[in-house]
Amino acid sequence: MEAPRSASRFLPRKAFDTLLSALRDGGYDCAAPVVRDGAVVYTRLQAHDLLPSGISIQQAPGHYRVEFTDSPRNFSWANGPQALKPFVFTASEPLWSVRRDPDGELRFTEADTSQDPVAIIGVRSCDLAALALQDRHFLGGDCVDPHYQARRASLFLVAVNCSHPSDTCFCVSTGDGPTASDGYDLLLDELDDGFVIQAGSSAGQNLLERLPLASPTGKQLQDITRQNLHAAECQARRLPPGNLEPALFANLDHPHWQTVAERCLSCGNCTSVCPTCFCYRELDRGSLDPDRSEHVREWDSCFTQGHSYIHGVTIRAGTDLRYRQWLTHKLGSWHSQYGRSGCVGCGRCISWCPVGIDLTEEVAMIVGGAS
Numbered sequence: 001m002e003a004p005r006s007a008s009r010f011l012p013r014k015a016f017d018t019l020l021s022a023l024r025d026g027g028y029d030c031a032a033p034v035v036r037d038g039a040v041v042y043t044r045l046q047a048h049d050l051l052p053s054g055i056s057i058q059q060a061p062g063h064y065r066v067e068f069t070d071s072p073r074n075f076s077w078a079n080g081p082q083a084l085k086p087f088v089f090t091a092s093e094p095l096w097s098v099r100r101d102p103d104g105e106l107r108f109t110e111a112d113t114s115q116d117p118v119a120i121i122g123v124r125s126c127d128l129a130a131l132a133l134q135d136r137h138f139l140g141g142d143c144v145d146p147h148y149q150a151r152r153a154s155l156f157l158v159a160v161n162c163s164h165p166s167d168t169c170f171c172v173s174t175g176d177g178p179t180a181s182d183g184y185d186l187l188l189d190e191l192d193d194g195f196v197i198q199a200g201s202s203a204g205q206n207l208l209e210r211l212p213l214a215s216p217t218g219k220q221l222q223d224i225t226r227q228n229l230h231a232a233e234c235q236a237r238r239l240p241p242g243n244l245e246p247a248l249f250a251n252l253d254h255p256h257w258q259t260v261a262e263r264c265l266s267c268g269n270c271t272s273v274c275p276t277c278f279c280y281r282e283l284d285r286g287s288l289d290p291d292r293s294e295h296v297r298e299w300d301s302c303f304t305q306g307h308s309y310i311h312g313v314t315i316r317a318g319t320d321l322r323y324r325q326w327l328t329h330k331l332g333s334w335h336s337q338y339g340r341s342g343c344v345g346c347g348r349c350i351s352w353c354p355v356g357i358d359l360t361e362e363v364a365m366i367v368g369g370a371s
Contacts, residue, residue: 009197009198009213009214010195010213010214013192019211025210031087031120032122039064040079041081053071057077057078057080059078060356062355072192078168079127079166081272083348084131085275088134088152091298092298094285094296096110120155121160124160124162125161125171126169128159131183137338156185156203159186159200160188161179161188161189161228162179163178168347168358170347174239176345185199189224189228196221244367264322264355265319265354270357274348274349275348276330277301279300283295283296303322343359
């Protein structure tokens, strides 16, 4: 349940563990960013775990490196390869199973959709915007997805305004950051000595009342204002403004599609890390028991051959057609479907592309208008 923003309060850094304790006491598992396998990823925290500090991330086209500093801050980085998508739309899940009784009758059973409550700490504004788009797709139509719905209802979101955008970020040009406007339960602005915190929902307000908070000083509020302005001003990449659907569809035969295809590996990395991509496939998975099987949903990508395979024919056989499908849908026809672009400016597709393809540059070549 949404509620008006609360007045800002201050949580000292040394008391940050009281936030984790309050969440756990409220029945939530806590998921937070940690460094694993050379990247910042979300993991479920154990009762004794603390957030890592001093993380710095260097990102560029085809480049992602984690570095450590002596900073006391826990969130002085832009993003990792994950967003909120894996928490609501999992990479692989059973939808139903079937069992054959001894009398030969088939018994179908829907998969359990119940979920334990989870609080996700460190959510960025671009990922809140992406979650709103996922909500529109999975919850906004005539057919509500019960698996997504159950996971979405289980979330408590602790957002953090982004103070250190990476070189690949361009959320300012999409209108999705670097500060969060809604969609969170709690919102943090991080300073060296602690966090200015406010509630964005009734659940968040109830939790705030259990924390050892003080009033922020005028200097702390001024530091936050300057920090947020700097985070916006330092972004150099951007997309052209407005609805790109007419311009993209007017350039379906542009020669640059083939130029991009000569570099693109059709690996699907961009769709895997994209917080708004939702393509999937369904398949039946057998077991060693010949009388049992399950029907599974898995992430898919418009870059795979199977995605456009129809009755013996691959509709988009070439990489140029697959890249064109991804870009024109993401930045174009999403406007007709969902009322806005499918890009939230997180820059993940740029950092995690093995060959460093930069979406903002490719759009500029095809439709112009980017600087």
